Amino acid sequence: MEELSRPELRPNGAQSGAGERRVVIGDDFTFSLHSNKSNLQVEFRPKSEESAHVWFINNTTVRCDVKEYERRVSVRDKVLHLSSVTKRDEGSYTVWEKRSSKAVKNVRLSVEGRKENVTLSNGETKEIRLDRKNVTVWFKPKGAVNSSIVDSAAGFEQRVSVQDGVLTLRSVTKEEEGTYTVLDTEEHEVSTITVTVEDSTGTERRSLFVLIAFPPLVLIIAAAWSKCKRFKTQNKQHVEML
DSSP states (O other), X not given: OOOOOOOXXXXXXXXXXXXXXXXXXXXXXXXXXXXXXXXXXXXXXXXXXXXXXXEEEETTEEEESSHHHHHXXXXXXXXXXXXXXXGXXXXXXXXXXXXXXXXXXXXXXXXXXXXXXXXXXXXXXXXXEOSOSSOEEEEEXXXXXXXXXXXXXXXXXXXXXXXXXXXXXXXXXXXXXXEEEEEOTTSOEEEEEEEEEEOHHHHHHHHHHHHHHHHHHHHHXXXXXXXXXXXXXXXXXXXXXX
16 A cells, blocks of 8 residues: 655645534535545544554545445545444544645544434333444433443333334333433444423323314414405405496
């Protein structure tokens, strides 16, 4: 593989194109290469590793030092695309013009877990898909300090489970209310699910509000429609008289 020269960043080079980007796990990461040159190099320095990865770009052809990235990295119209971002993609990306050894772009990528809010009624059962199968789910009850793994939490065996990438909450009560943090096999946070459990009183109140508010609304709409229809009829008769 070709050697990558790494001169110091120039004030009018990478710093002028520097930026911070935040991407949610599973989404795509794109950025302009900030150069019209055909031969470029992208140096990726992972946040969690000491070594750097090098991608060689010739127009739209990309050669990567790791096969995983060859499947996920592409270039179109001088824009680099990295698909299906994971926590391992977090770090610094520097674009170099190969011949001049000039750094023209630097982007620092932060990868965040997905955030999801789920509201359930007391006694309801819910299946929540986690986008991947091999995960560990930690549960932190609302107002609590400590968390515990779902499968080992005392008293949860019958009501909460994780299987084949699905978190199942059965006949929920206030005890299941809280935060469920999903971690992948490398202990990276994939998503955070905040579950709120409403008591039956709150649900009944909303249902009662709908029952009370809906009939008058229908009457108002009907009256407006009837008035509009009478106005059109009167206007038509007036025109015919003329």
